[in-house]
Amino acid sequence: MKGSQILLESLRRAGVEVIFGYPGGQVLPIFDSLYDFDIKFILTRHEQGAAHAADGYARATGKVGVCLATSGPGATNLVTGIANAFMDSIPMVAITGQVGTHLIGNDAFQEADVTGITRPITKHNFLVKDVRDLSRTIAEAFYIASSGRPGPVLIDIPVDIQRAEADFAWPEDIRIRSYKPTYFGHPGQIKKAAKLVSQAKKPLIYAGGGVITSGASLALKELAERIQAPVTSTFMGLGCFPATHKLYLGMLGMHGTAYANHATMEADLIIAVGARFDDRVTGRLDHFAPYAKIIHVDIDPSSISKNVHVDIPIVGDAKNIISELCKEIKKVPDTILWLKTIDAWKKKHPLTYKSGGKMLKPQFILEELWKLTKGDAIICTEVGQSQMWACQWYKHLTPRTWISSGGLGTMGFGFPAAMGAKMGVPGKEVFNIAGDGSIQMNIQELATCVANKINVKVLIFNNGFLGMVRQWQELFYKKRYSYTPITSPDFVKLAQSYGAVGMRVTKKEDVRKALQKTIKTDNTVFAEFIIEPEENVWPMVPTGQAINNMIDGLA
């Protein structure tokens, strides 16, 4: 078999259903083999789109997303997408063509040292120098990408390796002596944790993306209900615990709910599961959760005690550990008073916004979207205010229905990610909540959606600003709106010119109808909502403040 065929056969063996990518000179042999190979290939309109689509596919399905690009500019165009997947621990395999082995290092045409460039933003990467190593390398790449704390793996394949011949052999069993993730928590640590839980008066569960990765949602719900502890979620954890549950507090941190932040600051025990105490969550570190002992469950030892001191670290898979912990807890704490305090906070500081003005409110649109979908949809987002409103005002119910760029905060992620999610879960309605700035960053993927009938529904919240930056300029830079007003094309006509459906909504009373029409339309839709231009995201914790020092401009 030729290297290019070995590659495709290996991808099939690894369970790949779809590849997102773009051709070029140094992947010609691969594309020639793709021509009559039975695997779905989606030609995006930009390699960045391919990387984000693979990422969105992975988040929606839990499987490894795959993208493919040529050497040089093709490969560098993947870089943002790879970094994005790395920051959010998303399993992805990126395949790049490379100049022939004899030319590497010679500044050959379209040469870039992509393994060098991506070293700090991949979980691992490979340069294949012998065709006989190819299938093994691919098997290892999928294993590394999807096991332990997942992440992107890049495989760089020189064009002569794609052309070279070798026998095909698929390793059924992958063992890497230097890579052995820990899945089972230390029983002694779990016992100690159980004791702390029994002694707690004000326990709080702080759940992150790791809960979703490990499929620990049900176990977590069982634990929370058993010990009657309130649950707050990180941005990455949204959907890991049903937002309609009475123990749920919503998101914590910079744009979290006031009651989640108060609960964090008052708790005497925090059970952190698959979360990493990111600076957007902790705010001012030395003031964070002053009364709490901390139990930290994470599969990645380097996440533990990185930012905050942890009393009981438990390294391993969240699902295993939470189930074990639940079994180990003999005496359930009495939290009735604690839950009462929290209910009072919920009543006193609810999430709210000012309605009634002339302009459309983004929060209202999200409330309507929730009413129409009841959580049975995949919500993707771009980055900015619209993203934060989508965290706050849509009730995320189940894992893998919230797809948003957390760690890197990549504008331009949402639309291609939605495309990937729709490919992975065609039966679900997929929305992308977008700002007018972000949507213009990968708008070319409209062509991909239309050409492949990948019907995603894009709701553009048009405020005429790079809103989140404008909000900071308003609050901290004396309203000097330096280069944040932004113009847009006529999104309705633009959508139409691509063969998609466009619509524009300006009035409150038209929102529901427009959303209904958006859902019913059997095509990709760009629904533009002209919203209040200077609406802000509240509440907010200014950088460097303790998280109970929230400001909200609503009073």
Add this chain to the structure above:
Amino acid sequence: MRHTISLLVENKFGVLARISGLFSARGYNIASLAVSETLDPTISYMTIVVEAQDEKILEQINKQLNKLVDVITVTDFTKKEHIDRELVLAKINYLPKDKDRLEMIFSKYVGKIIHYTEKIAIIEAVGNGAQIKSLLEELQSFGIVELVRTGKLAISN
């Protein structure tokens, strides 16, 4: 504080770049680095010496090192019993009349003169950090023309 870290790693290209990248990304300078094959030629042994301004950052680097797919084990010798040695080669100014004085010095150290010319001697010496330091101080009186050192090697005891 100075830390001596040893690593067993896969003997593959790219491994050293990954490891040094973890230090450089945090603005940490590697003071010395020694790499060689082990009895198993697919495994290399590395000894890294690094000055840590912040112990927490170093702890994070250690965890990140452990996380690298090609790293098999990481040992921070700082808090562990160990023996360390370094080999130095030095070219010093030397005249035949200095012979006795030089030999006196070397009687106190593990080392020897391995090569003479009219004006120059090349010496080798092995020792721990303190020994090498004091030897080099004594040799200063001759004038050290050139100096190369292996960097520290460490082994647990």
